[in-house]
Amino acid sequence: MDYNKLAELLFPHITKDPLEYEAIYPERKLPEGAKVTRLGPSPTGFIHLGNLYGAFVDERLAHQSGGVFYLRIEDTDDKRQVEGAVEAIISSLEFFGVTFDEGASMEGDAGDYGPYYQSQRAEIYQTYVKQLVQRGQAYPCFCTEEELNAIRDQQESLKENPGYYGKWAKHRNLSFEEIQTRIDQGESFVIRLRSQGTHDCPEEEIRTISVEDGIRGVLSMPENDQDVVLLKANGIPTYHFAHVVDDHLMRTTHVVRGAEWLPSLPIHVELFQTMGWTLPIYCHTAQLMKLEDGNKRKLSKRKDPELSLDYYRSEGYHPIAVREYLLTILNSNYEEWRMENPDAPQDAFEFTVEKMSNSGTLFDLDKLNDISKDVLVKIPADELCRFLTKWARTYRPELVKLFEENEDYLMKILNLGRSGEKPRKDLIFAKQIFEFISYFYDEHFKREDAYPENVSEEDAKTILNAYLCTYRHQDDQTQWFNKIREIAANCGYAAKPKDYKKNPDQYKGHVGDVSTVIRIALMGRAMSPDIWEIQQILGEEKTKERIKKSL
RNA sequence: GGCUCCAUGGUCAAGCGGUCAAGACACCGCCCUUUCACGGCGGUAACCCGGGUUCGAUUCCCGGUGGAGUCACCA
Numbered sequence: 039m040d041y042n043k044l045a046e047l048l049f050p051h052i053t054k055d056p057l058e059y060e061a062i063y064p065e066r067k068l069p070e071g072a073k074v075t076r077l078g079p080s081p082t083g084f085i086h087l088g089n090l091y092g093a094f095v096d097e098r099l100a101h102q103s104g105g106v107f108y109l110r111i112e113d114t115d116d117k118r119q120v121e122g123a124v125e126a127i128i129s130s131l132e133f134f135g136v137t138f139d140e141g142a143s144m145e146g147d148a149g150d151y152g153p154y155y156q157s158q159r160a161e162i163y164q165t166y167v168k169q170l171v172q173r174g175q176a177y178p179c180f181c182t183e184e185e186l187n188a189i190r191d192q193q194e195s196l197k198e199n200p201g202y203y204g205k206w207a208k209h210r211n212l213s214f215e216e217i218q219t220r221i222d223q224g225e226s227f228v229i230r231l232r233s234q235g236t237h238d239c240p241e242e243e244i245r246t247i248s249v250e251d252g253i254r255g256v257l258s259m260p261e262n263d264q265d266v267v268l269l270k271a272n273g274i275p276t277y278h279f280a281h282v283v284d285d286h287l288m289r290t291t292h293v294v295r296g297a298e299w300l301p302s303l304p305i306h307v308e309l310f311q312t313m314g315w316t317l318p319i320y321c322h323t324a325q326l327m328k329l330e331d332g333n334k335r336k337l338s339k340r341k342d343p344e345l346s347l348d349y350y351r352s353e354g355y356h357p358i359a360v361r362e363y364l365l366t367i368l369n370s371n372y373e374e375w376r377m378e379n380p381d382a383p384q385d386a387f388e389f390t391v392e393k394m395s396n397s398g399t400l401f402d403l404d405k406l407n408d409i410s411k412d413v414l415v416k417i418p419a420d421e422l423c424r425f426l427t428k429w430a431r432t433y434r435p436e437l438v439k440l441f442e443e444n445e446d447y448l449m450k451i452l453n454l455g456r457s458g459e460k461p462r463k464d465l466i467f468a469k470q471i472f473e474f475i476s477y478f479y480d481e482h483f484k485r486e487d488a489y490p491e492n493v494s495e496e497d498a499k500t501i502l503n504a505y506l507c508t509y510r511h512q513d514d515q516t517q518w519f520n521k522i523r524e525i526a527a528n529c530g531y532a533a534k535p536k537d538y539k540k541n542p543d544q545y546k547g548h549v550g551d552v553s554t555v556i557r558i559a560l561m562g563r564a565m566s567p568d569i570w571e572i573q574q575i576l577g578e579e580k581t582k583e584r585i586k587k588s589l
Numbered sequence: 590g591g592c593u594c595c596a597u598g599g600u601c602a603a604g605c606g607g608u609c610a611a612g613a614c615a616c617c618g619c620c621c622u623u624u625c626a627c628g629g630c631g632g633u634a635a636c637c638c639g640g641g642u643u644c645g646a647u648u649c650c651c652g653g654u655g656g657a658g659u660c661a662c663c664a
């Protein structure tokens with residue numbers, strides 16, 4: 039068979055020599071040890087926590103080493119394009135602090151190794167495929183879907199491995215004439231790799247490949263024997279081929295991807311070998327899984343709204359908190375480092391792939407929340423204020439006016455109890471924060487809790503009445519509290535909890551119960567920061583008004 | 590089913606032949622406090638099973654079991 043002739047028949051329009059691309063995309067001039075990484079999302083628009091988790095690894099590896107982190111859109115599947123998806127991906131990642139040095143962007147392409155949309159690189163892939171055909175390492179296959187299904191059914195009934203390989207690869211050795219005839223008849227075809235591997239021998243003779251994974255150490259598995267599709271009928275490559283060509287030409291040094299790619303590693307190894315290129319360093323990350331209702335439920339990534347990045351964004355988690363959480367599960371020594379360096383910026387941490395876990399990690403919302411509290415307590419009120427307003431603008435537009443009308447008021451609220459040695463840590467995410475402070479706004483104020491059981495309706499009235507009568511807005515905290523003590527004593531409640539504890543029979547309760555009554559009248563709930571401070575923010579008028587309403 | 594990955598408390602996770610088997614979250618208790626919270630102190634709780642190797646295995650090897658992933662002209 040004259041492979042050159044075949045190559046011309048198949049790709050008459052391809053005239054470039056592959057070497058030209060080597061010249062167009064030369065080795066990058068980077069300092070020793072600099073890593074080049076990439077994120078290669080497919081534009082379905084759906085991006086989840088797992089993607090972000092991987093993106094952080096890419097980003098850290100590149101930026102810690104003075105390398106390059108770029109974005110490549112893997113849009114080789116025309117059935118899965120979603121309108122506006124690329125913008126959604128970029129904006130989502132940007133929101134969580136992932137920024138690229140080069141590649142696809144809102145404005146288009148930026149960088150010397152583009153185009154960064156695989157759909158725009160057809161000619162490049164075809165040039166290399168043509169070369170493979172010329173060398174006899176790839177061939178056209180005209181099998182229809184039905185034929186492929188038939189092959190698989192047969193393999194199934196014979197209990198043989200499914201796939202297009204060895205003796206099952208029926209178009210592997212078509213004659214030139216037959217190929218020409220089929221093409222003349224307008225049959226569509228794909229280009230397949232002529233795999234050099236074989237599993238058609240005793241088990242112990244099957245060759246294995248051995249690859250050193252950045253995270254998992256040495257990986258060995260049987261070599262590939264599948265004649266995988268390189269170029270689809272539409273002339274666009276499959277992921278496998280696009281990955282190999284792009285990561286070579288874009289000079290990627292580290293390929294970070296999920297463990298779901300592990301099974302196809304042999305394919306990629308064979309492809310790199312037949313192209314004569316050196317393998318990048320693969321880093322296969324563990325899958326991210328999820329915890330739900332206290333029961334563990336492992337789930338695959340796709341379509342779970344709880345795992346979607348948008349979910350955390352709409353709940354109003356702060357990007358720094360999400361990043362902090364992800365970093366703790368990404369590198370086992372991050373938390374330790376954080377304890378020693380409570381105020382250091384996240385990027386000061388030295389991230390290493392060796393410290394990455396390689397077993398699946400359950401997503402733990404409790405932990406995220408806890409970390410989020412720690413993160414938010416360090417963010418100044420004015421910044422938090424802006425964050426809240428920005429969040430409201432997209433997710434709770436009806437609140438924007440409320441926030442913007444009186445920013446001073448919101449600032450004071452957010453700052454409540456957050457200064458001093460032991461700041462309160464009760465702010466977690468925007469949605470929760472609003473819930474938490476909603477009683478400051480009349481239109482969102484509602485009675486949520488009931489008075490303590492040991493306080494009768496009558497006592498409650500008496501307490502509130504006395505409170506209203508003696509209330510002086512100018513009182514300082516001590517004066518104010520002494521009055522409450524007095525009221526408590528007058529109504530048969532211990533002025534000090536210790537007294538009550540000593541002689542529980544002598545009292546109906548203690549001053550804490552009395553302040554709970556006041557708290558519920560004012561805030562509608564039994565839990566809130568310090569009452570006196572809240573009153574100072576609320577103002578005299580509103581404070582009195584609420585007490586009156588409860589009478 | 591084939592192939593692959595993984596396996597320490599409820600969760601995340603140190604450990605890399607000899608440890609009373611760290612720590613964090615969650616949970617429980619106590620203390621502090623004018624209530625709530627914050628904080629402090631303490632507690633419950635783990636090496637999947639069976640064989641080896643070894644003076645000695647959570648750690649190394651083999652085999653089970655369990656969980657996960659993957660077997661497309663999807664990525």
